Each structure stands twice: as structure tokens, then as C-alpha cells.
Amino acid sequence: MPSNVAQSEVVPSENRKTQRAIDLRSDTVTQPTQEMRRAMAEAEVADDVYGEDPTMNHLQERAARIFQKEAAIFVPTGTMGNQVAIRVHTQHGQEIICEERAHFINLESATVAAFSGCQPRTIYGADGVITWEQIKKKIAPPAYYRAQTGLISLENTGSLAGGTIFPQEIADEICDGAHEAGLPVHLDGARIFNAATAMGKTVAEIARKFDSVMFCLSKGLCAPVGSMLVGSRAFIDKARRVRKAMGGGMRQSGVLAAAGLIAIEKMPARLQEDHDNARLLAEGLAEIKGIKIDARKVRTNILVFSIVGTGMDTAEFSRSLAEKNVLAAGIDQEQMRFVTHNDVGREDCLKTLEAVRGICSR
Ligand code: TLP
Numbered sequence: 001m002p003s004n005v006a007q008s009e010v011v012p013s014e015n016r017k018t019q020r021a022i023d024l025r026s027d028t029v030t031q032p033t034q035e036m037r038r039a040m041a042e043a044e045v046a047d048d049v050y051g052e053d054p055t056m057n058h059l060q061e062r063a064a065r066i067f068q069k070e071a072a073i074f075v076p077t078g079t080m081g082n083q084v085a086i087r088v089h090t091q092h093g094q095e096i097i098c099e100e101r102a103h104f105i106n107l108e109s110a111t112v113a114a115f116s117g118c119q120p121r122t123i124y125g126a127d128g129v130i131t132w133e134q135i136k137k138k139i140a141p142p143a144y145y146r147a148q149t150g151l152i153s154l155e156n157t158g159s160l161a162g163g164t165i166f167p168q169e170i171a172d173e174i175c176d177g178a179h180e181a182g183l184p185v186h187l188d189g190a191r192i193f194n195a196a197t198a199m200g201k202t203v204a205e206i207a208r209k210f211d212s213v214m215f216c217l218s219k220g221l222c223a224p225v226g227s228m229l230v231g232s233r234a235f236i237d238k239a240r241r242v243r244k245a246m247g248g249g250m251r252q253s254g255v256l257a258a259a260g261l262i263a264i265e266k267m268p269a270r271l272q273e274d275h276d277n278a279r280l281l282a283e284g285l286a287e288i289k290g291i292k293i294d295a296r297k298v299r300t301n302i303l304v305f306s307i308v309g310t311g312m313d314t315a316e317f318s319r320s321l322a323e324k325n326v327l328a329a330g331i332d333q334e335q336m337r338f339v340t341h342n343d344v345g346r347e348d349c350l351k352t353l354e355a356v357r358g359i360c361s362r
Helices: 013-018 034-042 054-067 078-089 132-138 168-180 192-199 203-207 233-245 254-286 314-323 346-360
Strands: 071-075 095-099 119-123 149-155 185-188 212-216 227-231 302-306 335-339
Touching: 034 254, 054 071, 054 203, 054 227, 054 254, 071 078, 071 233, 071 254, 078 149, 078 185, 078 212, 078 227, 078 233, 119 132, 132 168, 149 168, 168 185, 168 203, 192 203, 192 212, 192 254, 227 233, 254 302, 254 335, 254 346, 314 335, 314 346
Parallel strands: 095 119, 095 149, 149 185, 185 212
Antiparallel strands: 071 227, 212 227, 302 335
């Protein structure tokens, strides 16, 4: 299972110096826009541990308003956002039900065990989508020797599943069922603005029934740092304590919030462009011998495709691409991931396809 997507060992430093690389490793590599840089330089700031940073307070109010939740809190990373939420929702010794490719169990250094003392109870769902029918069978019976279920966590878009959309009616049914069973539901919405764009919904509509949502400012929305948690006032008050305990209480963090404000107010409007570029890549890849991808399934900015038919593994494939100045990584030995974003244009995608054709025809 996953993954080397978080690694950057394929970057050929000489290439980087001479020519801008086409970086499809992740949308986390995006540069802050000029407007963000200006806003950061000019941000009014104060100590946020005292709750006095006006720019940070403004960002948190705007995020709560946009998601139609009572409150919001800024966290330095998506990982911290997920793990703070999990710590607030659960008790040590409990289980969390999720899809087996969930980011928080695969790429967050077992924090769920180390920090919250919980274990995952996973379910496989095609495209990362699991149903209430599947989940309800996994809720632990009250036997004294069984770890009790403490939380259900979903992901939209599903990162390792290939940027997939979690259908709203299925998510709503899960939230309703969970609430009836007395269980909270968290959404890892690292890329919820991509989901909203592809679904033609607002983020508030997607978030409505969830008890907490984490979303990232620092991915497709281009902020340099930061994620947010939204939820009820009581939940956010507890999250603030846990964030501090994890070392995430920051001081003049308004410089980060200034970029975050532009990320949530302005950047969602351009995400369709990334989705169109991802589709362009997928359609081109589908025609290359040795590569397998269902281009119709690519609806957001992430594509995962099999390279088994090329005779290469993903390490070799990535190295060959890097020689052609295209950076990407595998999620396992057989599947590559490409992520489109603000710093990759249509022209770059066409060049990428040319590079892939070149290495596959060798
Ligand atoms: N994902 C990163 C890497 O960790 C793989 C990426 O490049 O996609 N939830 C989801 C669904 C994510 O994709 C990520 C980051 C996170 C949480 C964690 O965010 P950060 O990296 O800010 O801790």
C-alpha cells in the first residue's frame, strides 16, 4: 500500500536549475500568488495564543461563515487538523471506521494510535466510497472485550483513490445513520473545494451533516501554509486545547491567515481549470500503450493510473519522467499519481503526455 507520493527523491537538481520542472507530484507544491505575498507582508498581526490576531480571527470567522458552521480554527497542516479532530471526537481504546485508503491512517505516521490511542477499522470501497450498509456492520457490538466505535471518518475528494468524489446522498445517509447510533462523523476535506467545484455544490452543502470538517488552504488553493477545522463552537473550543497540546498554538500567525483569506475567497474559482487539465492528461494517457486509466472517472485534479503494462515499476517510471523534467511519484509499485494545480498549465500537460509517450515507446 501507499506510498512514496510524499517523497521528493526524484527531483533532479541540475534540471531544476536550468529549466522549470513540470511538477505533478502534488498540489502542495503550489507557489503563493503575488497577491498573497503582498497581503502577507502587510497583514496586521498580534499574538494568536491570546486570541488577539485580527487577521487570524477574520480568517476563522470567514471560514465558519463559508462552511455555515459555528466556528473554525486554523492549524498548520492537514495532518494536525485531522488528528486534532480525532483526538476531540474519540477516547483511547476506541476504533475509527474509515475506507482503507484514508489519508489519516496511511500517511499521517500512525498518529491516530500514538496520540489518540485508537485503531482504524477499515472497509474497502470502490473509488474510496463506503456506504452506510457497509459501515453499520462494522460498528462494534457492546461486548466488553470489543474496542468500541468512536468515530466514522470520510474523505472528499479521496486522495489515494484518485481524487474521487464522495456522493452527497451516500455521505448524508452515513451521517444520519451514525448520528442515530450516537457516533460523530469527521470529513477529511483536504480538497473539499475541488469536490465542490466538481459536484456543483457549495462547501457548506457538502459539510452540512458532518460534525467536523478539515480542509487545506495549502493545496490547490495555493496558500503557503495552513489548514482549517470547522464545527460547532464546543468542538472548536476543545480543538483549541488539543492544538496547543500538539504544539500548534502559534503567535503572529496573521501573516499566514492573510494568504489563507485569499485562498478561500479567490482561489476556488479557478479550480475547474485544474480539473480540465487533469482530464486532458487522463484522456492522453488512456491512449498510451501500457498505461491503464479510465479517463471518465477523472473529475478533479488527481489522477491515479496503472503502469503495469509498461514493464516499469513506479520508481523507474518516475526517474525516466524526471529526466524529461516532469516530476511525479507512485502511490505503490504499480500506480502513478499526477496532480494538477495553479503552477501547471495546459501546455505543461501536453508536454507531459509527450514525455510519457517517449518513455513508453522505448
Ligand atoms: N496529502 C499529501 C501527501 O501527504 C500525500 C498530498 O500530496 O496529497 N488529507 C488528505 C486527503 C491529504 O491529501 C493530505 C496531504 C492531508 C490530509 C495532510 O495534509 P498536510 O500535508 O498538510 O499535513
